[in-house]
Amino acid sequence: MTGTSTGAVRAPAELWQLAVDTLESNWEHDHTVPSRTLYPHQWSWDSAFIAIGWSHVRPERAWRELASLFRAQWADGRVPHIVFNAALPVGSYFPGPEFWHSAVADAAPTAATSGLIQPPVHALAAWLAYRRAPSEQGRSELRRLYPRLLAQQRYLATHRDVAGSGLAAVVHPWESGVDNSPAWDAPMAAVPADVAVMSAYRRHDTAHADAAHRPTDLDYARYVAIVASYREQRYRDDGLADRHPWLVECPLLNAAAGAAEHALARIATVVGADPGPHRERAARITEALLRRLYDPVTGTFQPRDLRTDRLIPARTALGLMPLMLPDLPARPAATVIEEACSARFGVARRMDRPLPSHDRTAPDFEPLRYWRGPSWLNLAWLLRRGLRDHGRPDLAAGLRQSMIDLVARSGCHEYFHPDTGVGLGSPAFGWTAALLLDVLADDDPER
Numbered sequence: 001m002t003g004t005s006t007g008a009v010r011a012p013a014e015l016w017q018l019a020v021d022t023l024e025s026n027w028e029h030d031h032t033v034p035s036r037t038l039y040p041h042q043w044s045w046d047s048a049f050i051a052i053g054w055s056h057v058r059p060e061r062a063w064r065e066l067a068s069l070f071r072a073q074w075a076d077g078r079v080p081h082i083v084f085n086a087a088l089p090v091g092s093y094f095p096g097p098e099f100w101h102s103a104v105a106d107a108a109p110t111a112a113t114s115g116l117i118q119p120p121v122h123a124l125a126a127w128l129a130y131r132r133a134p135s136e137q138g139r140s141e142l143r144r145l146y147p148r149l150l151a152q153q154r155y156l157a158t159h160r161d162v163a164g165s166g167l168a169a170v171v172h173p174w175e176s177g178v179d180n181s182p183a184w185d186a187p188m189a190a191v192p193a194d195v196a197v198m199s200a201y202r203r204h205d206t207a208h209a210d211a212a213h214r215p216t217d218l219d220y221a222r223y224v225a226i227v228a229s230y231r232e233q234r235y236r237d238d239g240l241a242d243r244h245p246w247l248v249e250c251p252l253l254n255a256a257a258g259a260a261e262h263a264l265a266r267i268a269t270v271v272g273a274d275p276g277p278h279r280e281r282a283a284r285i286t287e288a289l290l291r292r293l294y295d296p297v298t299g300t301f302q303p304r305d306l307r308t309d310r311l312i313p314a315r316t317a318l319g320l321m322p323l324m325l326p327d328l329p330a331r332p333a334a335t336v337i338e339e340a341c342s343a344r345f346g347v348a349r350r351m352d353r354p355l356p357s358h359d360r361t362a363p364d365f366e367p368l369r370y371w372r373g374p375s376w377l378n379l380a381w382l383l384r385r386g387l388r389d390h391g392r393p394d395l396a397a398g399l400r401q402s403m404i405d406l407v408a409r410s411g412c413h414e415y416f417h418p419d420t421g422v423g424l425g426s427p428a429f430g431w432t433a434a435l436l437l438d439v440l441a442d443d444d445p446e447r
């Protein structure tokens with residue numbers, strides 16, 4: 001890795017303090033904003049990653065973070081991907097609460113939220129937060145969260161099993177967490193939308209970040225059209241297969257759901273519940289991921305477009321994510337590790353460049369544009385867990401060092417140039433700070 005955005009290389013103690021200061025400055029009464037400028041509300045999977053960071057420094061905040069998010073859980077079990085802070089002025093984020101209009105849905109809570117979900121990494125976060133600081137408070141927080149985490153899993157397994165395949169479908173690229181990944185190009189191209197509709201809205205992101213790094217206006221026209229279709233049905237999930245314009249089975253979201261069952265099995269033993277059903281559900285999810293999304297030819301996982309019933313050929317970092325499943329069998333685990341170590345992703349004991357979000361040898365690799373190439377700490381963190389669980393602590397250590405190097409050189413940026421390590425997007429980003437604390441502490445006794 002060569003250039004940096006600040007030129008500074010920070011020592012571990014300084015780095016730790018930078019990460020703590022970033023979390024402190026993003027703390028907002030009962031949750032942590034991903035970024036004060038770009039994302040001033042509460043986001044679902046951000047809160048889970050951020051809770052893991054807080055557990056190292058202020059465990060009570062880890063519990064408050066998760067509790068505030070789950071207070072906005074819908075009656076059907078969905079955990080909304082954005083919980084809006086009512087104290088912020090209109091226009092603080094696009095699309096804001098008036099666009100989502102969550103009150104149209106019978107299942108929505110009183111708080112204004114979006115109607116979408118994000119990868120369910122919360123049970124894992126709750127388990128790690130507890131393991132980090134096992135206390136009576138931690139046990140009672142787990143007891144409170146457990147039924148809510150169960151409802152979140154039940155929502156995915158019932159409402160969202162659109163194809164009856166045993167996997168959950170995502171209904172919008174925002175649900176995948178990797179919004180403009182090249183994996184979504186083909187299903188997005190099939191969504192009818194006119195870029196001119198964007199003249200009716202004011203994008204907030206491009207006022208705070210370089211437009212050349214963000215999704216395009218045409219992407220946004222389609223994002224808006226997909227939400228409008230879901231909102232018209234009052235965010236109901238029945239009949240999705242017949243009418244919804246965008247439906248995909250994503251390896252990351254489903255691997256997170258499987259990892260959640262493994263975490264819930266552990267939580268169950270603490271709260272006095274039966275871990276058996278969680279282990280069974282975890283095994284079923286792993287089996288379904290292999291049956292539906294594993295491509296034996298490429299040896300990696302690929303999303304399935306439910307509109308065409310075909311695997312999407314783009315080889316993005318999504319394909320590596322099922323390695324986070326501890327029960328992934330040895331053969332697919334080995335081929336995924338091979339993919340991670342290939343020139344596409346460059347994982348190694350000593351990495352010269354950070355993990356990219358997309359195949360760096362692909363013609364559509366874009367090193368500056370959001371999820372189309374840049375390096376993100378959450379993907380590296382998830383992959384690192386998988387490498388450790390599947391017997392490659394050497395590669396996990398290489399990935400860990402590359403994560404630390406990125407922040408040491410560039411700060412707690414949202415994402416990083418995958419060749420130079422230059423910091424991009426928001427300069428004070430919540431999950432970068434939180435996951436950095438986790439890898440610096442390197443304390444993960446139960447994995």
Ligand code: 9WN
Nearest residue numbers: 034039043045046174177178179205
């Ligand atoms: C839309 C908050 C979120 C992350 C997502 C990331 C980005 C939002 C946006 O920011 O998405 O949800 O406005 O681009 O893609 O993963 O949760 O940090």
